[in-house]
Amino acid sequence: MLPPTPSPPVWGILLAAGRGSRMGRPKPLVPLWGEPLVTYAAAALAAGGHDGLLVVVPPGEVGEGVRSALSEWPFAAVVNPEPQRGLLSxxxxxxxxxxxxxxxxxxxxxxMPLVTAETHRALVxxxxxxxxxLVLARYGEGSxxxxxxxHLLRADLWPGVLALPDADHGPRAVLRAYAAGAVTVEVSAGQLLDVDTPEALSGAEGRISPPPRPPR
Incomplete structure (x- = not known):
């Protein structure tokens, strides 16, 4: 009997190069219960069962701040030199x-600080x-x-993402094209929160506690 074919590595990518225009300051470093906002998503992703971890940061002081905030987790870092070009960059x-x-x-x-490690593990x-x-997270039920x-994308879809025009702010066209073959993971609607504004940050404070720190 042949041994099982090993599964290809799955990496977790944390996108943290946003400009925070609606927040009025760089979102990843906004404090939430005394911790940088980015650490909440990082803690969940780091416990999500991926084979490697990568964070995308902006250039300059903000990028260095994100690297410092995540120094206790095993994230490799890459700089997006042109974050003003949008999420696709x-x-x-x-x-x-x-x-x-x-x-x-x-x-x-x-x-998105409320997404849990269990959700990441379910996608993997x-x-x-x-x-x-494609493996997609679906929040809530019914209509x-x-x-x-x-979102989890298999490697053969990446060329389609790389070929998208800058006007497409994310891989939406690729997601639409392969939606018929996608697998969906059901996620509690309570995990769906984008902290894009000061008001959303205030709402997050009532729904979350400080993230767990990595074991020393």
Missing amino acids: SFRAALGALPEGVGAAAFALAD AAFRETGAP EAVHAPP
Whole structure:
């Protein structure tokens, strides 16, 4: 009997190069219960069962601040030199920095602090079980359900992401093109929160506690 074929590596990507125009300051470093906002998403992603971790940061002091905030987790870092070009530029920076042989990448946002490690593990498990080109998180139920990050993309979809025009702010065209073959992971609607504004930050304070620190 032949041994099972090993599953290709799955990396977790944290996109943390956003400008924070609606927040009025760089979102990743906004304090939430005394911790930089980015650490909440980082803690969950780091416990999500990925084979490697990468964070995309902006150039300059903010990028260095994000690196420092995540120094206790094993994130490699890549700089997006042009974050003003939108989210797609961070996807490109991440995909260009991944090592050869990676089979899929799951993309998470630094401003979604309520997504849990269990959600990340569920996406990785679904990919390993099915090999689907896309694994999508669906928040809520029925007509109120919405798809939102994290999204997991198999490596053969990456050229389509890299070829998208800058006007597409994320890999939406690729997600639409492969939606029929996607596997969906059901996620509690309570995890869906984008901290894009001061009001959203205030709302997050009532729904979350400080993130767990890595074991020393």
